[in-house]
Structures are given as C-alpha cells and as structure tokens.
Amino acid sequence: xxxxxxxxxxxxxxxxxxxxxxxxxxxxxxxxxxxxxxxxxxxxxxxxxxxxxxxxxxxxxxxxxxxxxxxxxxxxxxxxxxxxxxxxxxxxxxxxxxxxxxxxxxxxxxxxxxxxxxxxxxxxxxxxxxxxxxxxxxxxxxxxxxxxxxxxxxxxxxxxxxxxxxxxxxxxxxxxxxxxxxxxxx
Numbered sequence: 001x002x003x004x005x006x007x008x009x010x011x012x013x014x015x016x017x018x019x020x021x022x023x024x025x026x027x028x029x030x031x032x033x034x035x036x037x038x039x040x041x042x043x044x045x046x047x048x049x050x051x052x053x054x055x056x057x058x059x060x061x062x063x064x065x066x067x068x069x070x071x072x073x074x075x076x077x078x079x080x081x082x083x084x085x086x087x088x089x090x091x092x093x094x095x096x097x098x099x100x101x102x103x104x105x106x107x108x109x110x111x112x113x114x115x116x117x118x119x120x121x122x123x124x125x126x127x128x129x130x131x132x133x134x135x136x137x138x139x140x141x142x143x144x145x146x147x148x149x150x151x152x153x154x155x156x157x158x159x160x161x162x163x164x165x166x167x168x169x170x171x172x173x174x175x176x177x178x179x180x181x182x183x184x185x186x
Contacts (some may be wrong), residue, residue, distance in 0.1 A: 035052055037052040038050075038105070039101070039103065040105040041105075047070060051067050053084070068111075078111070078113040083138070089161060089164065096161075106144060111136060118150060135180045141165070141178035143176045146173055150177065151174075152171055161177075166178075169186055
C-alpha cells in the first residue's frame, strides 16, 4: 500500500502557499484547500495525463497513482511514488503563470531510475548535467516546458517559488524543478 502522508508543516505550508490561510479555521485544513490537478504530455512517448491529486477530502490516491505512472521513467517504465510537494509546486507554478489547470506541461523527464541515471551519466560524463544523486531518482524532480510560455518566464516563476532546486536549460528548452534544498544553476 502506498503511503501518501506528508508532515503537518509541509501540509500547512502548502495550504498557506495556495492562498488558503484565511479560511483554514472554518472546517479543517483539507476542506480549506482548493482542488489541485496537473496535466502533462510526455514529449518522448506522447502519453498524456490530466489528474486531480488533491481535493476536499485530501490526497486523491487514484490521481496520485495516475501521476506516478505518467511521471515514470519512460526508458524502462520504472515508477516510484512522486513527492506530493512536487505536484503542489508544479500546480503553483502553473497558477502563477495564469495558465488553465488543464493546460499540459511538456514533460521532458520525471522519475529517473538509478539505472537510467547512471547510463545518462556514463554516456556524457559528469558534464551532462546529470547529477550522480539526482532528485529525479527520489521522485522529487521534473524537467518541464509550458507551451506558449517563454522559457525565461517559466524559469523566473520557478525561481520565485524558493521551494527547491531550479535548473535553467535554454539550449535544451526546459526548466528543472525539484523539492530538494533551495539552489539554482544554469
């Protein structure tokens, strides 16, 4: 059985960042949070996912499972439990960009198995930008692009979140976001 629990501080931090702080006292933290969903298209496989991952009753296990599958390592179909905080971060980025919740992110990379990560590093050496202890292997990172949004704007919004790592890859056409420690590169 998958465990989708996150700590109280992270949940309350997410609530505050979603603008729900003013209504938390009414009927409890879960009821105060708006529905959250993410939609994306994997640029390598063409697979699309549009799933609600959080609703009035809390975490939506079916939506989370759909997203875990959609964010799998497309090279070998390995999947993991993605960090729910990453999904909240992606939805906050999308909302800050004032993009409709059903607009799909282009997904370049989600979960990356240790085997895939090692192969990518071996293929290009340490100068590939593939970290040996990548947040992708922990289910805490995505490489994304948003059609119709300039890459520098997506990057600026991700940086403003101060919610984890942000890598800027304009030559390759994507922004890396993760829920590790706050840092940036590129």
